[in-house]
Amino acid sequence: MKLNVAVLPGDGAGPEVTAEAVRVLDAVASRFGHAVNVVTGSIGGHAIDTFGTPLPDETSAVCHEADAVLFGAVGGPKWDDPHAHVHPEQGILDLRKRMGLFANLRPVRAYPALVNSSPLKPHLLEGVDMLIVRELTGGLYFSRPKRRWTTSRGRRGVDTLRYTEREIERVLRVAFELARRRRKQLTSADKANVLESSRLWREIATELAADYPDVEVDHIYVDNLAMQLIRDPSRFDVVVSENTFGDIISDEAAVLSGSLGMLQSASLSGLPGAGKPRRPSALYEPIHGSAPDIAGQGIANPIGAILSMALMLRYSFGLEEEAVAVERSVEAVLAEGYRTPDIAGDGGGVVGTARMGGVIAGRV
Numbered sequence: 001m002k003l004n005v006a007v008l009p010g011d012g013a014g015p016e017v018t019a020e021a022v023r024v025l026d027a028v029a030s031r032f033g034h035a036v037n038v039v040t041g042s043i044g045g046h047a048i049d050t051f052g053t054p055l056p057d058e059t060s061a062v063c064h065e066a067d068a069v070l071f072g073a074v075g076g077p078k079w080d081d082p083h084a085h086v087h088p089e090q091g092i093l094d095l096r097k098r099m100g101l102f103a104n105l106r107p108v109r110a111y112p113a114l115v116n117s118s119p120l121k122p123h124l125l126e127g128v129d130m131l132i133v134r135e136l137t138g139g140l141y142f143s144r145p146k147r148r149w150t151t152s153r154g155r156r157g158v159d160t161l162r163y164t165e166r167e168i169e170r171v172l173r174v175a176f177e178l179a180r181r182r183r184k185q186l187t188s189a190d191k192a193n194v195l196e197s198s199r200l201w202r203e204i205a206t207e208l209a210a211d212y213p214d215v216e217v218d219h220i221y222v223d224n225l226a227m228q229l230i231r232d233p234s235r236f237d238v239v240v241s242e243n244t245f246g247d248i249i250s251d252e253a254a255v256l257s258g259s260l261g262m263l264q265s266a267s268l269s270g271l272p273g274a275g276k277p278r279r280p281s282a283l284y285e286p287i288h289g290s291a292p293d294i295a296g297q298g299i300a301n302p303i304g305a306i307l308s309m310a311l312m313l314r315y316s317f318g319l320e321e322e323a324v325a326v327e328r329s330v331e332a333v334l335a336e337g338y339r340t341p342d343i344a345g346d347g348g349g350v351v352g353t354a355r356m357g358g359v360i361a362g363r364v
């Protein structure tokens, strides 16, 4: 198979970790007989410095022509001035919107080899295997009005949380479908005791449940979810929520897997194979950001990026065996004791980004 992939390394640790994801992708291609064609594009702070905009048209075009996008990270102290007119983060937000990537899948597992890297008690981590489905192109992130201004009585700022029925329904359907392929439990997180958009969300989730009688649905307030995620994380299978809630709970859930550096994600414009002839647009990225504190030192954990690439093999190319091969290699390497500093809590052998990528590629 020919794999046309756009790679957007971005800022900070982004280029370091995406390079390892590409290295492992090349290893997969040569073992399974595929051809990889990688085209890179500039995004974020790098693109602001080079093109004056966080998402140049060239980059959008590269993404449009590829079958899938591998993204690193954007942002860093250099571009952090709150009064700046352009922010690196706008690059990834605009790209998600332009590509219509409304469903963000963030799997969270506790790796047996890493239980001691998590600050939580090992017994809490047993059996943790959940999938967070975050709505990605609506809600508080994108709704208008969104602005800051000054009045005679001081400064003001507004963000808006607006959802249409269609936006809620399509992401909930993705979550229901994915629950069907897993343990058939769906938890819908909202703040329906306070927010109107959440009441609508809950109403639609309740209506849709009739189409998925095999899936057990429960509704939970997002603040309570934040607590239950730490108290009893193994009870969750698929968790679905609004954009901002999903952003927050996925960072929290990362603690369960030992480190933010371990977490992968897929952002999709629909589920592949759901009766549509065309391949959905898709972008794959580690959950961690540009990690300015460790960027450029060659010590960032590339596993989130490598596992994101595995999700690409699975969702964009239907290459399940190849995806599993990557996931197995990661598990094998962890079991052998290889650790980047972020997961070295149990005193395994500490290696850098490139060595970690290299050993994983070698086990594929």
Ligand code: IPM
Residues within 6 Å of the ligand: 074, 089, 092, 093, 247, 287, 289
């Ligand atoms: C994430 C990140 C982004 C977000 C930032 C970098 C804009 O935190 O992917 O979770 O808030 O969506």
Ligand code: MG
Residues within 6 Å of the ligand: 247, 248, 251
């Ligand atoms: Mg986030």
